Amino acid sequence: MAFPAKPSGCRGLMLLCLFLELLLEAGAENIHYSVPEETNRGSFVGNIAKDLGLQPQELAERGIRIVWRGRTQLFALNPRIGSLVTAGRIDREELCAQNARCLVSFNILIEDEMKLYPVEVEIIDINDNSPQFQLQELEFKMNEITAPGTKVPLPFGQDLDVGVNSLQSYQLSSNPHFSLDVQQGPDGILHPEMVLQSSLDREKEAVHYLFLTASDGGNPVRSGTLHIRVQVVDVNDNPPTFTQEEYYVSVPENVQPGTQLLTVNATDPDEGANGEVTYSFHNVDHKVAQIFQLDSHTGEISSKEPLDFEEYKVYPMEIQAQDGAGLMARAKVLVKVLDINDNAPDISITSVATAVPENFSPGAIIALISVHDQDSGDNGHTMCSIPGNLPFKLEKLLDNYYRLVTERTLDRELTPGYNITVTVTDQGTPPLSTQTYIALLVTDINDNPPVFQHDSYSVYIPENNPRGASIFSVRANDADSIENAQVTYSLVDDTFQGTPLSSYLSINSDTGVLYALQSFDYEQFRDLQLTVMASDSGKPSLSSNVSLTLFVLDQNDNVPEILYPTLPTDGSTGVELAPRSAEPGYLVTKVVAVDKDSGQNAWLSYRLLKASEPGLFMVGLHTGEVRTARALVDRDALKQSLVVSVQDHGQPPLSATVTLTIAVADSIPDILADLGSLQTSTDPQDSDLTLYLVVAVAVVSCVFLAFVIVLLALRLRRWHTARLLPSSRNGLAAMPASHFVGIDGVQAFLQTYSHEVSLTADSRKSHIIFPQPNYADTLISQESCEKKDFLSAPQSLLEDKEETFSQVNL
Numbered sequence: 001m002a003f004p005a006k007p008s009g010c011r012g013l014m015l016l017c018l019f020l021e022l023l024l025e026a027g028a029e030n031i032h033y034s035v036p037e038e039t040n041r042g043s044f045v046g047n048i049a050k051d052l053g054l055q056p057q058e059l060a061e062r063g064i065r066i067v068w069r070g071r072t073q074l075f076a077l078n079p080r081i082g083s084l085v086t087a088g089r090i091d092r093e094e095l096c097a098q099n100a101r102c103l104v105s106f107n108i109l110i111e112d113e114m115k116l117y118p119v120e121v122e123i124i125d126i127n128d129n130s131p132q133f134q135l136q137e138l139e140f141k142m143n144e145i146t147a148p149g150t151k152v153p154l155p156f157g158q159d160l161d162v163g164v165n166s167l168q169s170y171q172l173s174s175n176p177h178f179s180l181d182v183q184q185g186p187d188g189i190l191h192p193e194m195v196l197q198s199s200l201d202r203e204k205e206a207v208h209y210l211f212l213t214a215s216d217g218g219n220p221v222r223s224g225t226l227h228i229r230v231q232v233v234d235v236n237d238n239p240p241t242f243t244q245e246e247y248y249v250s251v252p253e254n255v256q257p258g259t260q261l262l263t264v265n266a267t268d269p270d271e272g273a274n275g276e277v278t279y280s281f282h283n284v285d286h287k288v289a290q291i292f293q294l295d296s297h298t299g300e301i302s303s304k305e306p307l308d309f310e311e312y313k314v315y316p317m318e319i320q321a322q323d324g325a326g327l328m329a330r331a332k333v334l335v336k337v338l339d340i341n342d343n344a345p346d347i348s349i350t351s352v353a354t355a356v357p358e359n360f361s362p363g364a365i366i367a368l369i370s371v372h373d374q375d376s377g378d379n380g381h382t383m384c385s386i387p388g389n390l391p392f393k394l395e396k397l398l399d400n401y402y403r404l405v406t407e408r409t410l411d412r413e414l415t416p417g418y419n420i421t422v423t424v425t426d427q428g429t430p431p432l433s434t435q436t437y438i439a440l441l442v443t444d445i446n447d448n449p450p451v452f453q454h455d456s457y458s459v460y461i462p463e464n465n466p467r468g469a470s471i472f473s474v475r476a477n478d479a480d481s482i483e484n485a486q487v488t489y490s491l492v493d494d495t496f497q498g499t500p501l502s503s504y505l506s507i508n509s510d511t512g513v514l515y516a517l518q519s520f521d522y523e524q525f526r527d528l529q530l531t532v533m534a535s536d537s538g539k540p541s542l543s544s545n546v547s548l549t550l551f552v553l554d555q556n557d558n559v560p561e562i563l564y565p566t567l568p569t570d571g572s573t574g575v576e577l578a579p580r581s582a583e584p585g586y587l588v589t590k591v592v593a594v595d596k597d598s599g600q601n602a603w604l605s606y607r608l609l610k611a612s613e614p615g616l617f618m619v620g621l622h623t624g625e626v627r628t629a630r631a632l633v634d635r636d637a638l639k640q641s642l643v644v645s646v647q648d649h650g651q652p653p654l655s656a657t658v659t660l661t662i663a664v665a666d667s668i669p670d671i672l673a674d675l676g677s678l679q680t681s682t683d684p685q686d687s688d689l690t691l692y693l694v695v696a697v698a699v700v701s702c703v704f705l706a707f708v709i710v711l712l713a714l715r716l717r718r719w720h721t722a723r724l725l726p727s728s729r730n731g732l733a734a735m736p737a738s739h740f741v742g743i744d745g746v747q748a749f750l751q752t753y754s755h756e757v758s759l760t761a762d763s764r765k766s767h768i769i770f771p772q773p774n775y776a777d778t779l780i781s782q783e784s785c786e787k788k789d790f791l792s793a794p795q796s797l798l799e800d801k802e803e804t805f806s807q808v809n810l
Contacts, residue, residue, distance in 0.1 A: 031108070033084065034122040037092040042085050045075060045121060048108065049082025052117065056082030063111030067350045069372055074104060075121065084119075092123040093160040100162055107399070111351055114365040116401060127165040127218025131157040134286055137227040141326020144202045144232050151181060153330065154192040155283050157214030157224050168217040173210050178230070180212070194228070202232040231326065239327030240266040240277045247319075250336040253309040261292075264299040266321030266329055273324030282320035282330055287312070292335070294319065301333065309339040310374045341379040341428025346372045347436045350401075355441040358412040366392065367404040367438055371424050379428035386422055394422075404438070412442040413479040446484040446538025450476035452546040457532075459514070462553045463522040474512040474546065476534035484538035487512075492531035492545065501530055505550075514548075522554040523596045556601040556650020562658045564592040578640070579666040580632045588617065588662060591624035593646040601650035609657060610643035617662070619644055626660065638664050 033046035049056045058064070059079040066077060076087040096102035102123040107116045133155055140152070159167040170192040172180035177200060181193045192212060200208075208230040215223040242264065249262040268275045279299045281289060292315065293304045299319070315335040322328045352367040373380040384394055384402050393407045404420070418440045425433040452474065459472040478485040489512040494501045505528075506515045512534075528550040535543040565576070576589040595602040606624040611617060613636060618629040626642065640662040647655035 031117060031119045032122070033119070034124055035086065035090070036124045036126050037090050038126060038128055039086055039090065041088050042078075045084040045086060047082060048077065048084040048119075052108065052110075054082070056080065062113075063109075065109055065111070067107040067109045067116065067368075067370065069106070069348070069370055075106070084121075090123055092125050092162075093129060095123060098160070098162060105399075107401075109351060109368065114351070114368060114403065116368075116397065118399070125162050125165055127161055127216060127220075127222060129160040129165075130222035131159040131167045131214035131216055131224040133157050133212075133214065133224055133226040134281075134284065134289065135226065137229065139229040139231065140322070140328065141231045141233045142196070142200060143325060143327065144200045146196055146200060148196050148198055150196045151193040152196070152328075153282070154194050154212055154228070155226060156189065156191055157226070158285070159214070159216050159222075161216060161218065164217040166216055167214050169215050171213045171215070173212075175208060175210055177208060178210060200232045206232050208232070233326050238268055238270045238274070238323075240268040240321040240323050240329040242266045242319075242321060242329055242331040245331055247331060247333045248336070249334075250338050251303075251307065252338045252340050253307045254340050254342055255303060255307060257303050257305055260300050260302045261335060262301045262333065264301065264319050264321075264331060264333065266299070266331070268323045268327070270323060270325070274327075276324045277321050278323075280320050280322070282318040284317045288315050288317050291315065292317065301335075307337050309337045309376065310343070313337055313339075339376050339379055341375055341426060341430065341432055343374040343379075344432040344434045345382045345424040345426055346374075347422060347424050347434050348372075349436065349438065352438055354439065355443050356406075356410070357443045357445050358410045359445050359447070360406050360410055362406050362408050364406045365403050366406065366420075366440060369394075369402040369404060369422060371400045371402065373424075373426050375426065375428060379426055381427045382424050383427070384422065384424050386420055390418060390420060392418075392420060410442050412444050412481070413448060415442065416481075417441045444481045444484055446480055446536060446540070446542055448479040448484075449542035449544045450478045450487045450534035450536055451544060452476045452532075452534065454546070456546060457548040458551065459548060460551045460553055461516070461520065463520050463555050464557060465516050465519055467517060467519055469516055470513050471516050471550075472514045472548075474507075474514065474532050474534075474548070476512070476544065476546075478536050480536065480538065484536055486537040487534050488537070490533050490535070492533050494530065496528060497525070501528075504528065505530065507532065520552045522552045522598065523558065525552065527551050554598045554601055556597055556648060556652070556654060558596040558601075559654045560593045560595045560604055560646045560648055560656045562591065562593045562646060562656055565589065565658065565660060576626075576660060576662045577666075578628065578632065578662050578664050580634075580664055581666065582628045582632055584628055584630050586628045588626045588628060589660065590626065591619070591644050591646065591658060591660075593624065593656065595648050597648065597650065601648055603649040605647055605649070607645045607647065608642060609645045610641075612639075612641040613637065616640060617642055626662075632664055636664055640664065 031046070031048070031051050035043065035045045049059060052064070054062070054064070056079065059077055059082055064077065066073065066075060068074075073087050074090055075084055077083075078085050092102045095104065102125070104121045104123060105118065106121075107118055109116055135155060138155060142150075142152070154170075157167050157170070159165070167190065170180060170182050170190065172178065172192075172194065177196065177198050179195045179197050181195045183191045183193060185191055192214075194210075194212075210228040210230065212226040212228055213223050214226075215221055243266070244264075247262055247264055251259075251261055255261070264279060266277050266279070268277050278296045279294055280296060281294055291303060291305045291307070293302050294300070295302075299321075301319075314337070317333045317335070318330055319333055320328055320330050348370045350368040350370050353365075356364065356366065369384065371382050371384055373382050382400070386392060386394060386404070391406060391408045391410060392404055394402045394404055396402055404422070418438075420438040420440060421435055422438060423433055423435050425431050453476070457472070457474060461471050465471070474489065476487050476489075478487055488509045489507050490509060491501055491505065491507055496504065502517075504516070504518055504520075506517055507513065508515070512532075514532075530548050530550065531545050532548055533543050533545050535541050578586070578588045582588070591606055593604055593606075595604055604624075605621050606619045607621070608617065608619040615629055616632075616636065617626055617640065619626055619642075624644070624646070626644070642660040642662065643657055644660060645655050645657045647653050
């Protein structure tokens with residue numbers, strides 16, 4: 001029998017747990033406190049830190065604050081103890097008037113999470129207001145024939161407190177003719193009525209004085225008193241009658257003060273003073289009496305002050321009509337205030353971030369916006385919007401709160417800042433709107449590497465540049481800002497021809513100016529490849545590279561180098577052969593030269609500077625080929641000497657020269673054969689030629705000796721004259737010392753001239769060597785050859801002799 005009860009107990013336990021869970025969730029959603037009104041500033045309201053699950057010190061650390069909507073903030077946070085306290089005096093009647101419950105709602109914002117927690121604080125009423133009557137004294141008239149049991153409505157008192165502290169009872173002062181009857185209306189308000197207990201007699205007592213006391217239920221009890229004066233009048237058998245029991249009128253809240261709103265009308269069929277009706281307010285709120293005006297004679301109701309729908313939507317009032325005899329009638333008047341769209345929406349920025357990094361992820365919260373419109377209906381319905389071309393959007397939260405969030409990733413390089421216009425528009429006619437502006441700065445992050453102005457660079461520099469000279473400048477731009485845009489330059493480590501690039505070039509890390517550390521030589525290398533790196537100062541640092549090609553331009557700094565003919569190592573001059581049978585244009589030899597430079601600096605041209613036999617040979621201007629200009633004849637010497645110049649086309653041009661020795665013969669054996677035939681000849685004419693040759697040599701020697709003797713004599717004379725005339729002893733001081741020879745203190749000017757004679761037992765094998773004279777201003781050439789052709793020797797001796805004497809005459 002006990003088993004069936006278990007499921008019921010378990011089900012009840014589960015329901016209890018579910019209820020507690022729902023209760024905890026509801027409690028987590030709304031935080032509720034209560035505080036009595038009129039408490040001192042700083043009074044404790046609730047432990048907000050505990051209810052939020054935080055420590056007291058976290059209130060300041062996490063940016064927790066109150067989001068208040070209204071003119072005066074009633075509560076504040078005490079971060080020291082983590083509590084909610086009052087910020088000033090709180091008057092419940094001012095906040096909530098006659099409402100049974102007075103709730104003050106606001107939100108708690110946790111800024112680091114951008115979360116809102118709704119809080120409700122109930123203001124508990126205290127008995128701080130006494131019941132009051134609108135009038136301090138009430139006077140009315142009653143006919144002496146009024147029947148006992150007649151009830152006369154009395155003004156009801158007003159107590160601004162609520163609950164037990166509100167008006168609870170009425171008492172009427174003791175009087176044998178009147179008693180008090182209190183009725184409770186449908187709205188819960190007590191309506192006092194004075195009841196006539198016995199007939200009145202004007203002749204006995206014309207005026208009755210009474211006191212009506214209204215008391216509340218507070219502790220201590222508070223009360224208010226109304227003085228009543230009842231005047232007994234003669235018979236008046238017709239009371240005034242209103243045309244309507246209730247009057248309704250709707251007026252817009254923007255009606256101008258002084259505007260007639262409504263006219264009440266009551267008629268009395270009596271004549272004379274008994275038929276004259278006067279109107280007055282009866283049992284109206286003091287606020288109604290301040291706003292509306294009633295004409296006591298015409299019954300016109302007009303406004304004295306502007307109406308405000310947001311303050312009162314309906315103004316109830318009671319109009320009393322009384323004739324001259326004191327008979328009365330009452331009618332209700334309801335003035336309904338129609339709302340017009342006279343209040344623009346209010347916008348308040350609860351929390352806003354003034355600067356965000358550009359890498360903010362979509363959905364990041366920028367601001368928390370509160371919107372409120374005091375109008376009602378469509379006039380109070382609002383729409384919040386921002387321009388559609390911005391990377392932001394508005395998200396609707398509870399209680400007319402919006403949050404502004406990012407819709408996509410921001411880019412500071414495209415837009416460094418935003419001026420966001422938030423527009424709130426109501427749905428009234430015409431619609432009213434309010435705008436506010438949120439200035440948002442997008443802060444930079446290092447998301448852009450430096451970018452060079454070109455994809456690659458080509459630099460041209462002439463060779464032989466001075467060391468340390470600036471040769472080029474690179475520049476990279478970084479779209480970021482501040483330190484993220486500070487660019488430094490460097491060369492990427494590399495080697496060239498086995499040597500680090502840093503030994504050839506350097507770069508200024510701040511300006512990007514490239515400097516040459518060496519003097520470049522075009523003949524060593526013509527181009528140099530390097531990589532320049534630009535790095536910013538962000539964290540982490542970003543960089544980019546660019547290739548730079550350095551081209552070395554050639555300059556004319558190399559003399560042409562003659563490759564052929566080359567000088568023999570023994571110091572003699574190489575000999576080229578030219579056959580006697582050569583026709584004009586015959587290629588004898590070719591001068592070959594190269595220039596290490598390039599371009600026009602390496603273009604070579606060949607010219608014949610000097611020839612022992614002018615007109616016999618010619619040199620190709622561009623080929624260097626040595627050809628015969630005419631046919632060779634027998635009178636042409638066996639040995640021909642040519643000086644060829646090789647010149648480039650640089651600026652300035654550089655040149656080199658070479659001396660060619662050309663032997664006129666078909667071949668070297670032919671030359672030897674010709675000389676042999678001359679030596680073995682037994683012709684008497686050949687012997688005579690040999691004799692003439694020996695005689696010529698002797699004559700030349702004698703002439704030379706005579707010249708030396710004459711020269712010595714002249715020197716002796718000059719020496720003697722120099723002793724007599726000291727001023728002339730240095731007459732030949734300007735002569736180079738190498739041109740003089742001293743004999744016993746006498747200097748003689750000599751022209752170097754020598755010959756060598758070799759004689760053997762066999763005269764046929766004798767030979768004479770005639771070297772060319774050695775002049776200081778001519779090219780020196782040591783040539784030796786055996787002269788077997790004695791027929792040509794006298795002619796050579798004669799030419800040498802003439803040349804020697806011409807030098808002496810000079």
